[in-house]
Amino acid sequence: MIRLSRFHRAALPYVFAGFTVVTLALAAPSPASAQASADPWWKHALVDELYPRSFQDSNGDGVGDLNGITQRLDYLQKLGVDAIWIAPMYPSPQVDFGYDISDYENVDPQYGSLADMQRLIDDAQKHHIHVLLDMVLNHTSDKHKWFIESAASRTNPKQDWYVWSDGIKADSPGVTAYQKRYEHEGMVPPNNWTSLFGGSAWEWVPARKQFYYHKFYKQQPDLNWRNPAVEKACFGAMKFWLDRGVAGFRLDAIPTLFEDPQLRNEPELGGTNAQGDPNLNDMYTNMLPEVHDVQRRMRKLVDSYPGNRVLIGETYLPDTQELMKWYGASQDELQLPMDMLVGFHTEGGGPSSPNVKLDINHFRKYLTEMETQLGPNWPLLVFDNHDNERSWNRFGDGVHNAAIAKIIATTLLTTRATALMYYGEELGMTTETPTRKEDVKDPIGITGWPKEKGRDGERTPMQWTPGPQAGFSTNPHTWLPLAPNYKTVNVEVESKEPNSQLTWFEKLSMLRRENASLHAGSETMLDSGNEHVLSWVRSAPGSKSVVLAMNFSAEPQTVTLDVSKAGAMGSGARTLATDDSKLEGTHSLKSITLAPFASYVAEIE
Numbered sequence: 314m315i316r317l318s319r320f321h322r323a324a325l326p327y328v329f330a331g332f333t334v335v336t337l338a339l340a341a342p343s344p345a346s347a348q349a350s351a352d353p354w355w356k357h358a359l360v361d362e363l364y365p366r367s368f369q370d371s372n373g374d375g376v377g378d379l380n381g382i383t384q385r386l387d388y389l390q391k392l393g394v395d396a397i398w399i400a401p402m403y404p405s406p407q408v409d410f411g412y413d414i415s416d417y418e419n420v421d422p423q424y425g426s427l428a429d430m431q432r433l434i435d436d437a438q439k440h441h442i443h444v445l446l447d448m449v450l451n452h453t454s455d456k457h458k459w460f461i462e463s464a465a466s467r468t469n470p471k472q473d474w475y476v477w478s479d480g481i482k483a484d485s486p487g488v489t490a491y492q493k494r495y496e497h498e499g500m501v502p503p504n505n506w507t508s509l510f511g512g513s514a515w516e517w518v519p520a521r522k523q524f525y526y527h528k529f530y531k532q533q534p535d536l537n538w539r540n541p542a543v544e545k546a547c548f549g550a551m552k553f554w555l556d557r558g559v560a561g562f563r564l565d566a567i568p569t570l571f572e573d574p575q576l577r578n579e580p581e582l583g584g585t586n587a588q589g590d591p592n593l594n595d596m597y598t599n600m601l602p603e604v605h606d607v608q609r610r611m612r613k614l615v616d617s618y619p620g621n622r623v624l625i626g627e628t629y630l631p632d633t634q635e636l637m638k639w640y641g642a643s644q645d646e647l648q649l650p651m652d653m654l655v656g657f658h659t660e661g662g663g664p665s666s667p668n669v670k671l672d673i674n675h676f677r678k679y680l681t682e683m684e685t686q687l688g689p690n691w692p693l694l695v696f697d698n699h700d701n702e703r704s705w706n707r708f709g710d711g712v713h714n715a716a717i718a719k720i721i722a723t724t725l726l727t728t729r730a731t732a733l734m735y736y737g738e739e740l741g742m743t744t745e746t747p748t749r750k751e752d753v754k755d756p757i758g759i760t761g762w763p764k765e766k767g768r769d770g771e772r773t774p775m776q777w778t779p780g781p782q783a784g785f786s787t788n789p790h791t792w793l794p795l796a797p798n799y800k801t802v803n804v805e806v807e808s809k810e811p812n813s814q815l816t817w818f819e820k821l822s823m824l825r826r827e828n829a830s831l832h833a834g835s836e837t838m839l840d841s842g843n844e845h846v847l848s849w850v851r852s853a854p855g856s857k858s859v860v861l862a863m864n865f866s867a868e869p870q871t872v873t874l875d876v877s878k879a880g881a882m883g884s885g886a887r888t889l890a891t892d893d894s895k896l897e898g899t900h901s902l903k904s905i906t907l908a909p910f911a912s913y914v915a916e917i918e
Contacts, residue, residue, distance in 0.1 A: 353621035354443065355561075355648065355731060356691050357832055358395035359822060360625075362563075362735045364699050365402050365424055366410060367774050367793065370786035377774070377785070377792075379425035383433045386440045388804065392739060393822030396443035398563045398625070400699060402430070406456050408532040408756065410772075411447075412565065413454035417550035434558045443560035445625065450547050451566045452533040459546070460534050464518050464525070474543055475534045476526035476572060478503045478515065491591065498522065505578045506598060511588030511760040514598075528569050528598060530756060538570045538607060548614055561615060561623035564647070568628060570604045573597035587765035600630075605638070608646035616645070625693065625733075626650040629657070633682040640690040649693040649731055654679040655724075656696035656704065671708050671717055671910075673847050673865040676724065677838065680849075684729060684836050694728055696721050697735035703771050706744045713867060715741060716910035719817050719892050720863045723912045726821040727861050729836040729851065736775055739818035740807055745796045746770035754793065769793055776803040812892070820890050824914065828889070829856035837879035845870045846907060850879035850917075858882075858917045859889065864907035874902040876917055885918035 369381025379402060389397065401411030402424040411421070420430050434444045453460055463471040480500040483493060492501040495513045502515035502524055508531065515524035516531045525534045536543050551562065582592040608624075615622045628650040630636045639650035655676060683692045696704040704721050705714055718741050725732045736742075747753045747769055750762045758767020774791050776799040777784030782791055783799040796802070807813035825831050834853035839860075840846065848862040858881035864870045876883070886902050893911035900918075907913060 352833065353623070353648075354395065355621065355623045357825075358443075358731050359393050359726070359825070360396045360398055360445070360731065360733045361389060361392070361394045362398045362400065362698060362733065364400045364736060364772055367772050367785075368736055369775065369777075370788065370791070373787040374423070375786050375788035375791045376423055378423065379420065379429040379433050383429075383436050386436055386442060389442060390440040392819060393826055394442055396445055396560060397437065398445040398733075399447065401447045401449060401565075406454055406532065408454070408530055410755075412449055413452075413456075413530065413533050414449050415454040415456045415458075417547075418553045431557060438558070444558070445561050445563055445623070446554055446559050447565055448551060448562040449565040450536070450538075451569050452527065452529060452535045455532045455534055465520060467521050467523070471542075473540050474537055476537050477521065477523045478526070478576060479522075480515070480517075480524050497524075500524075503576045505581070505591070505593065506576075507588075507590040507593060510757045511590065526572060528566070535572070536570075538603070539574070544607065544610070548611070551611075551614065555615070555618050555622060559622075560620065561625065563625040563627065565627055567608070567626045567647075568600045568604060568630075569598060570607060571601040573601070587761040600635075605641070605646060608639070609641065609644045612641070612645045612647070623648050629653050633679070633686045637687060637690070640687070649691065651693050651695050651733065652679075652683055652730070653695065655683065655694060656721075657701060670710060671720065671865050673844065676847055676865075677841060680724070680728065681838050681841075684838075692728075692730035693733055694725055694730040695733040696725055697738045697771075698733075699735065699772055700768055701771065702744045702746075703735075703742060704738070705741055710867070713910045715814060716892060716912075718814055719912050720865070720910060722814075722818050722821060723861065723863060723914070726818070726825050727831055727851065727859075727914065729834070732825075735771075739815050740776060740802050740804065741814040742773070742776060742802060743796055743798060744770040745773050745794070752794075778803055778805040817890070817892065821914070824889055828859060828916075829853040830859045834858070839874060839876070839879060840872065843872065846872045848872070848874055850876050850881050852879065852881055860886070860902065860915055860917055862905065862907060862913045864909060864911050867909045869906055869908055871904060871906045873904055876902065881917050883917045886915040887918055888913070888915050890914040 363382060366377045368377045369385050370377050371380040371384060401414060402420055403414045404416040404419050404421045405411045405413050406415060420427055437444050459471055459474050462469050463474045480503050483496045483499055483501045488501055489505060491505060495502050497517040502513050506514040508514045508527055508529060510530050514526055514528060516527060517524050527534050577597050579593040579595055579597050582594055584592050586592055612624060615624055624647045626639055626647040628639050636650055636652060639647050705718050708721060709717050746766050753759050753767050753769060755767030755769050757765060773793050773796050774783060774785035779800040783795050783803055785791060807815035810816060830851040830853040834851040837850050839848040839850060845866040846862055846864055850858050850860050852858040860874050860876055862874060884902050886899055888897055888899055891897060891913045893908040896913050899905060
């Protein structure tokens with residue numbers, strides 16, 4: 314739900330760079346190595362976020378659905394996916410494409426039925442794939458029965474299930490011109506809080522003569538988590554799905570569950586955002602300490618079920634120290650809060666700009682912190698999701714995009730962390746931002762145009778084949794248009810090309826699963842002063858260590874990989890994977906020359 318600021322985005326062209334890789338036989342990955350480990354399944358997992366509208370349409374209506382996901386389980390297993398996170402598929406008016414839930418315990422008919430969901434859960438288990446659901450607990454749809462009842466009067470049983478305020482009189486001292494824009498019957502919102510998607514965060518309801526709070530769209534009223542009945546009801550919804558076999562939840566916008574009970578004004582930062590609202594420090598509506606109490610109780614609920622159920626948090630945080638808090642201090646909270654610092658933030662924290670390119674110092678800093686400052690907690694690394702421009706566009710330079718995408722894949726799949734990918738990332742799918750306001754489907758793009766063009770560009774249909782509708786649907790009118798490059802960037806074409814993005818991703822995924830050092834080994838950064846080449850060693854007891862090196866520059870770079878500093882023995886090498894054909898036969902770690910943006914993975918001998 315929470316997204317980073319983006320302005321004036323430009324989709325970069327898809328570029329195939331010539332390279333050669335070491336060929337491995339690819340088959341449906343075996344979960345043997347995971348079973349041999351005493352760790353919970355999620356600790357070494359590859360998790361794939363699937364946007365259900367966009368993954369596979371099984372009934373020809375132009376919209377993806379649950380049966381479409383079931384049809385593609387063989388592909389996901391071959392890719393090495395251990396779990397799928399399915400973005401909201403609950404009944405919804407679709408104002409925010411499912412993140413406005415009107416019933417937590419059912420399936421939206423456009424995606425299928427409860428029986429279809431159960432079939433997906435059961436069939437996924439046969440493919441050794443866990444199913445995770447997106448649980449949106451900060452807010453509901455304004456069409457949810459809870460809100461309809463709450464909004465009806467001030468005396469109904471659910472009158473305090475949402476955040477309500479009388480507001481203040483429009484002529485009160487200190488009322489700003491901004492508040493007066495939202496005057497109703499002589500009353501204005503109680504403070505200056507703004508909606509992330511534009512306008513005041515307060516909406517007037519005549520029946521109650523009160524305002525309700527909404528962090529996001531006005532059709533997404535915030536639940537009042539200070540009411541124990543709300544927690545009981547939401548935990549009940551989670552039990553509903555846990556009882557049906559889901560392996561856990563990705564918790565949407567979890568840091569925003571609570572608001573300041575005094576409703577104090579948030580400090581103004583100066584200037585305005587894409588929607589024309591004042592920029593605010595959201596200290597009173599984000600990351601309040603009470604959320605940690607809820608997470609501790611939620612963790613106890615999840616832990617009461619067998620099978621190592623897991624909680625993943627959508628946690629855009631300013632630094633690694635803050636990330637540490639979401640694992641829990643004295644008591645367990647989230648197993649896997651998302652580390653957005655590597656893939657979504659610039660050096661020093663804060664949201665990335667659309668022009669952020671590959672920055673080796675940034676990568677080295679946050680990867681090192683991820684490996685050294687989280688204590689016994691396990692990292693979750695992510696570069697792509699449904700709310701932000703694809704990494705292909707954010708990190709690409711327009712010339713070496715394919716090679717740079719391989720650097721992102723190598724970082725994601727060879728780091729000591731759980732890996733979270735986004736559908737189509739393995740193909741090099743691109744962001745296709747609408748060029749006309751009338752083509753925009755995402756409400757935030759409509760309200761913010763032209764500075765904010767919305768999130769449609771990263772949600773286009775999955776590209777399976779070079780045929781009609783890229784094999785996504787039989788309907789020529791897909792809910793979003795296909796990316797123009799689908800005839801070359803698709804599963805069918807790339808699966809036949811030894812040098813494709815998909816082949817590279819599958820190769821690394823298999824190595825991650827089968828190689829003991831890459832699966833569960835320690836990680837030590839090498840040559841920390843190198844401004845061009847990022848390298849590290851993975852080591853596991855009783856197994857040969859693996860060294861990785863990536864050239865972050867557009868010029869060839871020569872390095873000597875001194876692995877002894879990482880406690881690894883040997884100076885010889887056996888290439889496991891590379892997109893630089895000259896390195897295929899390399900047998901020494903001394904004086905290795907990496908082509909521009911080349912990646913190199915080798916076993917130390």
